Amino acid sequence: xxxxxxxxxxxxxxxxxxLAQMRYVLKLTAHGxxxxxxxxxxxxxxxxxxxxxxxxxxxxxxxxTVVRGEPQPLDxxxxxANFALADGETIDDVLARxxxxxxxxxxxxKDLANLDHPVPIDHSVPWNPKDADFWSLRWVLLHxxxxxxxxxxxxxxxxxSVDGATAYPLMAAAEGWPETDWMKPWKKEA
Numbered sequence: 001x002x003x004x005x006x007x008x009x010x011x012x013x014x015x016x017x018x019l020a021q022m023r024y025v026l027k028l029t030a031h032g033x034x035x036x037x038x039x040x041x042x043x044x045x046x047x048x049x050x051x052x053x054x055x056x057x058x059x060x061x062x063x064x065t066v067v068r069g070e071p072q073p074l075d076x077x078x079x080x081a082n083f084a085l086a087d088g089e090t091i092d093d094v095l096a097r098x099x100x101x102x103x104x105x106x107x108x109x110k111d112l113a114n115l116d117h118p119v120p121i122d123h124s125v126p127w128n129p130k131d132a133d134f135w136s137l138r139w140v141l142l143h144x145x146x147x148x149x150x151x152x153x154x155x156x157x158x159x160x161s162v163d164g165a166t167a168y169p170l171m172a173a174a175e176g177w178p179e180t181d182w183m184k185p186w187k188k189e190a
Contacts, residue, residue, distance in 0.1 A: 003171055012115060015141040016106055022148035023102055026053055028170045029155035030091050032188050033162065038091050039084070042161035045154075049162070050085040050094065052155045056148050057098035058082040063140050064105050067112070067119050105144075112137060163189065 005021045008014035029049050030038060038050035059082075065072045085094065115138035121128050135143075159165050165186045171177070172185035179185060 003168065012109060016109060019141060019145050019148065022145055022152060023098065025167060026056055026148055026152040026155055027095060028174055029159045031170050031174050035090065037162050040162055043158050047154055047158060048084065049155050049158050050091055051083040052151045053098065054085060054094045055082045056151050057094065057101050059147055060105055060144055061101045063144060064108050067137060067140055068108055109137065
């Protein structure tokens, strides 16, 4: 996937394309890391690259559950666990699950085919507005783009703290871009 979203056909296509792009650049933060490095809290916070990817996958899945009107138990213990790779859980497990969730999101959005589809607002949490009863599917997709982008920024900082790698050199390495005077693909240290 290139560093920029390509031309888009319509609003739905654009929202899905930008969400896919944010997922992709988030996943790139894990490129070439060892299991130990994926679990490393290398910045001032306890966040890890692997945990952030897992969290974004779980968040997207949770929102799509609400969009589809499926029951969703509110379990803050499970929510906190979504910020860390579990014992025995690999990044390949998390990335595969994220791909399944992404496919389900795209299917849900295409099946609904209505960005104004009403999505109930959970009034039990203090950060949601009390003066409205519904989000739209459009709002949910924009929120998922925002949430994924925010956590991609966190993962970028953590990744750079782990081994100095930054976004475009990682993308260049993952996609096999040729080395130039101004772009050196990331290389794993020996």
